[in-house]
Amino acid sequence: MFRLFLLTLFLFVSLEASSSTKLLERANSMMKSNTQSDTFRAYDDYKSLYLRSLVDNDSSLKLESLKGIVASGERLHIDVSKYSKELQKLQSQKSSYNKPESKDMKKTQNIEDMHVQPLHKLKSINWKDNRLLLEFNKELSSNQIEYFTLHNKSKGRYRYVFDIKTSMLTAAQSIKSNDIDRIKIAQFNPQTLRLVVDHTSEIEVEHRVDSNILDIALKLERVGTTLIPEKKVRDRDKIIVIDPGHGGKDPGAVGYRKYREKIVVMDVSKELQKILESRGYKVYMTRDRDKFIKLRERTKFANKKNANIFISIHANAIDGKNAKKVHGVECYFLSPSRSEKAKRVAALENSADISDMNIYGKDSYLNFLNHRNTVASNKLAIDLQRGMLGALGKKYSGVKDGGVREGPFWVLVGAQMPSVLVEVGFITHPTEARRLVDKNYLKTMALGLADGIERYFANN
Ligand SMILES: [Zn+2]
Structure with a gap:
């Protein structure tokens, strides 16, 4: 959040140097190139121009910047519904200005639209x-x-x-x-x-x-020679979205003794929510009950909540003869990785919601990855993995480190913040599955995840 503020400050400073018109021209020309990175740059420019238009109360700049945000955002599959609504409103107002016969209509509409707020200047x-x-x-x-x-x-x-x-x-x-x-x-x-x-x-x-x-x-404060006792202050002004995987008609993986992934991941998620809230974080859940949610809606929700991080919780599975052998906890972040292992896990997690694949196109969606987020997501995945292993290793024997990996997971596509998919273990492995339905095990795991989150925030 704070970094956003600094960025805003920076934009104000840099905008003063180059005029709004120049920036708008630059953004418009970048939109013509059609590459992902140029579109991102254009999107950033349009957003700072929009802010500028609000500060200067410049309605024509507002219109142009909103048009740009919507066009570039849609191309990048970013949720820009808020902006497109505002754009529509602005355009309908403009057209009613041009029609003198609808003067009375305009008046009533404006009163409703303004939400008459007690603005403080x-x-x-x-x-x-x-x-x-x-x-x-x-x-x-x-x-x-x-x-x-x-x-x-x-x-x-x-x-x-x-x-x-x-x-x-x-x-x-x-x-x-x-x-x-x-x-x-x-x-x-x-x-x-x-x-x-x-x-x-x-x-x-x-x-x-x-x-x-x-x-x-x-x-x-005058420090002098006396030592002032250190007060431990942590920045907890953060928003975290937890996404318990699957739900409703989609049970996720069904494993040992028919344990279901959707239930296990909900239990971990609720424990994690409790711990994070008790530490002062703002936490939102994409689902808080057994309900089906499309993959795309999950990151959309996180974007809407302005989350600082997005954590999707899952449990892994493997068939037949390997079920007794394969276990361990893993963290994944989104990348165009084509490794066999990543492809296998991704295929499993992606199968729930085929409709989304058509929206992104089977291969081209990986072109929409935001590089900055990939780096941050990698860091977050490392801290989460370390946290889980640290907490579980103290109390349980044989917890296996499946590692931090990259993979093409649909549920992480479109997130505008660092995002990680956690595989809390193999629901098909007899020992691990029994642990995954044990409250104490899940609590310990949630504690480890919460510590990992805190470590991530402390270092980034
Ligand atoms: Zn899953």
């Missing part, structure tokens, strides 16, 4: 001693302010973040301070104004809302 920013005063055009309520910290002690960075909801769009700017390294304010998204105080040592921060003023007191 930032009027001024002032220092008063060591207090930063943000003055708005109308009264604030304290539940409009969300305050949190993002510390990274090893890098010597302390960040204090204020999100101000339903604020009117403001251009990004730095606030000067003699003592503090950096204070920046920028639009985080159309509904949120974000203020970040960034310093190399800890600051005492207090804030209060006084009518239309957000009053933030910033006191630098």
Whole structure:
């Protein structure tokens, strides 16, 4: 989330240098090349132009950037429904402007469309001693302010973040301070104004809302020679989507003693959800009961939730004479790998939802992979695998490391965040299957996965 903010800041800065028109031209010409990487670059450009149009209240730029987001996004199979809805609305408004006879209709439509929101406009920013005063055009309520910290002690960075909801769009700017390294304010998204105080040592921060003023007191702590006890601060401002595989009419693999994959993976997922929520993360499940969900809908859901990571949970299976031999836990991330092993597992997991294959085209879908996500997904897979093996190995004997692998899994296609498919074990193996229906085993596994997730967030 925070990285997104930095990116936004960066875009504002870079946009100031090159004009919006130039950027729009560049994006449009990249769309002509038709390669995946150029389309991605165009998509990024259109999105920053869109943000720019909101800040500048520039309706023609908004129209052009929305058109670009929808065209490039659809080509990349990214869920752009939100943007295309807005585009349609904008186009219908435009056409009604052109027809004078529909004036009355336009009026009523506009009132409905505007959702009349109590927008708060930032009027001024002032220092008063060591207090930063943000003055708005109308009264604030304290539940409009969300305050949190993002510390990274090893890098010597302390960040204090204020999100101000339903604020009117403001251009990004730095606030000067003699003592503090950096204070920046920028639009985080159309509904949120974000203020970040960034310093190399800890600051005492207090804030209060006084009518239309957000009053933030910033006191630098004097460290001197006395040691200040370390408070362990972790960044838990993350959204995690857990995807229990299969469900409903699709039982997944059916193994030893007819144990079903869809049940096992739901049990692990619920344990994992509980642990992550207790640690302060925001967790969403693609399904929380025995229900069929198309593969494509699963990543779409994660995209919609703006998830930081997507974890699809599965159990593996193998036929006949190998069933007593093959066991172990594995993590997969999406890549165009053609290894026999990866193909076999992928064929198993992909079979549930043939309809999606037609949408992506049998081979061409691999061209839509986002390279940045592949690298991050690989890292996430390593941390998850390590976490699982670490936790299980302490309590159970003979847990086999099946390794981190890459493979062409449909369920991971289209995810806009690092995503991993976890195979929690072979449901066809007598010992492993018995463990997979044992609550304590699943709890231990979930604990290992949660630790892996935390390690991933801590390092990335
Ligand atoms: Zn599965």
